[in-house]
Amino acid sequence: MGWIIAIIVGGVAGWLASMVMARDASMGILWNIIVGIIGAVIGNWLASALFGIEGTIQSFNLTGFIIAIVGAIVLLAIVNLVQRGRVR
Numbered sequence: 438m439g440w441i442i443a444i445i446v447g448g449v450a451g452w453l454a455s456m457v458m459a460r461d462a463s464m465g466i467l468w469n470i471i472v473g474i475i476g477a478v479i480g481n482w483l484a485s486a487l488f489g490i491e492g493t494i495q496s497f498n499l500t501g502f503i504i505a506i507v508g509a510i511v512l513l514a515i516v517n518l519v520q521r522g523r524v525r
Contacts, residue, residue, distance in 0.1 A: 446502060447473030454509030458517065472509050477501070480508020 448466060451473030455461045464472070484490040484504050 443474060443477075444470055446505060447471075447477060449473065450476060450502065450505035450509050453506050454513055457506075457510055458513040460513060460517075472512055473505060476507075476509025476512045477505035478508065479512055480504040480506075483508065483511070 448470040451464075451469035451471070452461070454472060454476060455464045455469060481491075481501075481504055484507075490500065490504070
């Protein structure tokens with residue numbers, strides 16, 4: 438059941454992050470889920486390494502959700518920087 442919650446929360450976190458980073462029009466639901474889940478991993482790593490905060494996306498709580506959104510925003514910022522450097 439934890440993976441179902443991770444997919445749902447990851448999708449919502451990825452969607453919110455894509456709206457913050459103005460990439461919502463170019464992303465579909467699958468990419469929102471992928472960005473949200475990978476962002477949650479990045480966010481959990483950053484939160485535990487820098488601040489000692491533990492949050493998880495598999496058991497829904499507010500801390501884990503906020504960490505997932507912040508991690509997804511960081512991931513999208515990195516993607517934006519990489520794509521900006523490419524020649525189109």
